[in-house]
């Protein structure tokens with residue numbers, strides 16, 4: 017069994033990005049600048065956005081964090097987005113999800129300039145992804161592809177079962193794994209909350225990508241020997257014995273499933289850090305495209 021070490025690989029990627037930034041500096045060019053908008057005070061969201069800002073500092077990017085109160089109206093948020101669209105200093109930006117209920121997420125995603133949409137959530141970019149055109153691939157799926165690639169995991173002709181059909185992980189992941197090339201060329205089954213007898217499907221899987229958000233959902237009995245297990249779940253479970261008062265828990269019963277798996281991602285330290293590294297990568301690409 018091999019652990020797909022997202023912490024290590026994301027560090028390698030950050031080092032590669034730092035080297036690119038150093039070259040930009042040496043040429044006297046402007047370094048990439050990522051902005052993030054966060055609306056409200058959700059603890060987990062604030063943590064993730066904080067990690068993104070810290071990661072920018074680490075690789076030598078500039079970053080801007082725009083904090084808006086949870087009472088922000090849709091119009092105010094759209095106005096802010098248009099400002100960032102027009103700000104020539106900003107190469108890419110993200111609007112942290114989820115948004116408060118008074119704001120229509122679809123409208124927000126449509127307002128982001130596709131050339132600055134480093135999350136890859138705009139329908140133009142999502143469509144390009146589905147059609148194999150070059151674009152920003154959403155950071156979490158991009159991170160999973162990168163992990164599979166760097167550990168030389170064979171995906172060709174394999175049965176990949178994706179659990180969860182979210183717009184930011186499950187749905188794009190199902191498309192990417194079925195695309196031509198590598199990592200891809202898989203036969204994909206996309207399962208979700210209406211799927212019947214899911215264990216019957218997961219036990220047929222060579223590769224399982226679980227993006228459900230239900231702690232310890234995937235048990236050893238649901239997995240065949242030598243399967244590749246990608247755990248995208250990140251749920252905070254209260255734990256008084258832990259200094260933070262919670263532990264981060266994945267969708268996979270790691271202790272038991274890891275005994276059967278050929279490759280498996282841990283939580284934390286798997287897909288999460290890769291997401292941040294690939295957001296940086298997309299921002300670097302955005303800068304390079306704007307310069308070109």
Ligand SMILES: Nc1nc(=O)c2c([nH]1)NC[C@@H]1CN(c3ccc(C(=O)N[C@@H](CCC(=O)O)C(=O)O)cc3)C=[N+]21
Nearest residue numbers: 063064110111112113114135155284285286288289291
């Ligand atoms: N517009 C937008 N883009 C996103 O990419 C986006 C988003 N909204 N909303 C929320 C989700 C979630 N997400 C994570 C990023 C890093 C970790 C991460 O670094 N996790 C650490 C643990 C972090 C912790 O201690 O909480 C790990 O797995 O090792 C997790 C989750 C990005 N998301």
